[in-house]
Amino acid sequence: MSASDVMHHRFKSRELAGKDVVISRTDVDARRFRAPGYSVVPAPLIQIVAAETLLAGSPINLGWLGSFLVAAILSFGVVVRSSRVVAGLLTASGVGTLMLVPLWLEAYQVHLVIVPSLVVLIGARCARAWAEWRNKLRLRSATDPISGLPNLHALMEVGATSPGILVSLRIQNRSQIRASLADQWEKELVEQVVSRLRFGADGSSVYQADDGTFLWMSQAPEGELQHQLDGLYALFRSPAVVGARLLDVQVAFGYDLEAERPLSQRIAGTLAAADEAAREGLRWKCFDPASLEDAEWTMSLLSRLDYALETGQLWVAYQPKLDCVTGVTVGAEALVRWTHPEKGNIFPDQFIGAAERSGRIAELTRFVLEDAVSTASDINSSGRRFSIAVNLSATLLVGDAIVVMVRETIRRLRFPPELLILEITETSTLRSGTEAEDILRELSQIGVQLSIDDYGTGFSTLEYLKRVPASEIKIDRTFISMLHRSQSDRIMVNSTIQLAHSLSRKVVAEGVENAEILDELIWMGCDMVQGYHTARPMPKWALRGFLETSGTEARTKAIV
Structure with a gap:
């Protein structure tokens, strides 16, 4: 209120009733300072705000540790929770709480440092997003793009910890089938092959490789496995029906018993055994480690x-x-x-x-x-x-x-x-x-x-x-x-x-x-x-x- 208005009684008394009045200079020659939210304000205004703050009581500074512990707990939940929805809700609720609670506490002169907490929580969400992206790429590389079956990359990941007899099926006429089959029917052919294989795969996962090759880990004894392969061979003698066409699928099986050998060598061994079985007119053949010496000689x-x-x-x-x-x-x-x-x-x-x-x-x-x-x-x-x-x-x-x-x-x-x-x-x-x-x-x-x-x-x-x-x-x-x-x-x-x-x-x-x-x-x-x-x-x-x-x-x- 201007001093001139007071001196000439140009104000209403109720405007000052019950209030403390501070008289100070606010003219152009008075000292002024920059203040947050304003351009510049007279110095007395800053002094008044300071006095009001002191009258309200001493402020409380809680620092950063409390909010940081809360953020750490939420971050743990964001990282370990399997559900993406739950992880998203934890992140959103955590960020919202850390932003709104300090504003509410400010009204009671309680100050809370939230920057480290926000960094931790947002960092945890970014880490989860990075892990999800990498896992998506891994799953894509471990899956056949046409059939959706796990491929050799997936087998290599689980094979070292999965005991049993490694078995492979080789479609001998795969090139002829592929040359005469449209792309949209290839998935249907693979599905029919896998559905037949599951009868003799003991519920094991079937992995698809290139060139008409399928592999799985059998837990059956060797003698029982051989009977299963005989049955599968007889099953594949019936033609596959793909797109109203009958296709003869010529197959041969190979298996490897040497669990102590590297998985990559076992895979190659089963495929070599399947090819030998096809050449010799057999249904299946077991890989013979002694043939490694002959292979070295041949190479x-x-x-x-x-x-x-x-x-x-x-x-x-x-x-x-x-x-x-x-x-x-x-x-x-x-x-x-x-x-x-x-x-x-x-x-x-x-x-x-x-x-x-x-x-x-x-x-x-x-x-x-x-x-x-x-x-x-x-x-x-x-x-x-x-x-x-x-x-x-x-x-x-x-x-x-x-x-x-x-x-x-x-x-x-x-x-x-x-x-x-x-x-x-x-x-x-x-x-x-x-x-x-x-x-x-x-x-x-x-x-x-x-x-x-x-x-x-x-x-x-x-x-x-x-x-x-x-x-x-x-x-x-x-x-x-x-x-x-x-x-x-x-x-x-x-x-x-x-x-x-x-x-x-x-x-x-x-x-x-x-x-x-x-x-x-x-x-x-x-x-x-x-x-x-x-x-x-x-x-x-x-x-x-x-x-x-x-x-x-x-x-x-x-x-x-």
């Missing part, structure tokens, strides 16, 4: 083969070929052998295919060809006419490298080309096509003889015999071994011999194991034979001794 096979070529572990064996008319040994087939210092004799079918797939077959063929031609050349130098047969891989019938190799070898060793016989597998030549046939004609023009090996196991046609410039047909041992017992084999072999002779080609029968088979072949007019009955494969030093002692006899007992 390093090519490098070991290179080393074997360099160190002389590879050598050439020779199986003599007997002339059925004269009873004289007129030639031999060169067969590569591998004697490993630790594993002993390695069968050719264990490394020949790997050499073909890796591009090492050319060096292997060169090694055999050099040794074979050199050995035959030494035998011929003694005045004996002796032919040598070398197997030729169809993978070499591309380009002119094999033609150059053969030409250079026989030229350098001065070996008559007509005494070198190159044996080509019948089915391989058919698959190789026109280029292979051109290369075979080039080899024939050099003077080398060509032989159709394993005749009868491929696509035998008159056109094929006419197309390939072979001078010899070699009947496969599968038709020879039962010749004395099987009428159908006898008819097929006899007709093949007559057909070859009508085309002016010689016939060699391989796999002659006894005199009875030899008699049959001689009666049919077969030209040459080879097999354990006449002579087993032998090193070249033994071949020379064989030729000196028994290889020149005019007749064997069987011929007589």
